[in-house]
Amino acid sequence: MTEELRTDAMHDPPSSKGQEVQRTFNKITDYYDRMNRLMTLGRHAAWCRDVAVSTKVPSGGSMLDVATGTGVIALAALEKYPNSTIHAVDFSERMLTEAASKPGASAIMWQHADANDLPFGDESFDAVTHGYLLRNVDDVERVLEEQYRVLKPGGRVVILETCPPRGLLRYPVTLGVRVLIPLLGQMVARDRESYAYLQKSTLGFMTPQEVVAILRRVGFASIAWKKKFFGTHMIISAQKAVAFGESR
Template sequence: MFNGIADRYDLMNLVMTWGQEPRLVRRTVERARLPIEPVVLDLATGTGDVAFEVLRTRPAAQVTGADISPGMMEIGKARPGGDRITWVQADAMDLPFPDATFDAVTHGYLLRNVTDIPTTLAEQFRVLKPGGWMAALEMSPAPKNVFWPFSTAYIRWVVPLIARLIAKDPEAYEYLSRTSRGFRTPAQIHDMLADAGFVDIGHRLHMFGTMAVHWAQKPV
């Protein structure tokens, strides 16, 4: 599915977030608390938005972008600076990296697309160095407040409509809309991170509560 929408993926993300995608990516990287010359793993890297933001803020970083979709990464490789990233096809639930390899692990829109979130988080904990940070951008179920009818209608109806106009495979975005509505709450993600061994766990909601930046640290 992701191979099929790779060439329109960045445009769709920009439209679906009302142009806020770059700001959300920046906020995610800020929460990774990177050292000056970090070794970073960006999971579900896709076309590399988060990975490129890491390099923008830390030009001396060593960045590995990993994704299960080679089609998405081919788009990223062709972007300016794509040769500065090490691209690896990998399953987020079974990472091909040694223990304690990375100063930080980042990812965007990963957790709703795996079949086992606890295993995915355990793998991130494993490959992080002690004291390293995980930072992630994820969709979040619309909170039931005054904006709930608008937010729910947008995700349920408007996103698939936009996809029909832009994407070659609009059914893929109906899947993304459906998984976004049924995804875990920030409180549930918090508990899963704690169960994986992380500490200093937090999150911040964006876009009327429909997007969340999560962060957590592996104990020193």
């Protein structure tokens, strides 16, 4: 694998929802980081650092960031674990090109790939991360199974995702998300439609408990989660079981 962007790893074309998602992210690449900073009041970078720290990649270990987008988690991981090998994949070529152009990015192996069909062997990585991937896929369980496959026994998955707000804040926050995200999309990116999709997928995604239930079915253990940002974001970590007689 080399430092340049590899584009030969997509086997099958994405599903029709996948193609729609791919088109959306190819379209909003130029505004992605700026919009993210605005929509999260600058918190996104700190959550990505939190995700990177939670992977606990051992010295000289390896990590895969799936749906890396503009590479914020992968770059945070590189800063935290400079001696590790970091791979990052996404199926949007434009997002990957943007990621690969950032300072320090040449130390990361960027690759064009679909989260449903990762181009890596079984038990390749000490950790897998992803931010805002699950709400964009057809089958969350299949995507998590694929991550389980490429993780070494004892390896960790760390997930950053949106979740529907609950409790007292549910109605004001829901209203805020419904109005503000498409409005910002219109004002900053001149693209209300793409951000209307993001608003819908944010509010329509699963609760932490629902994601945890799927992680358990897939085989993950030691699952922990916390909510962020008025209950609209969650960070979940889980570990692949260690085979009997092995230790980590």
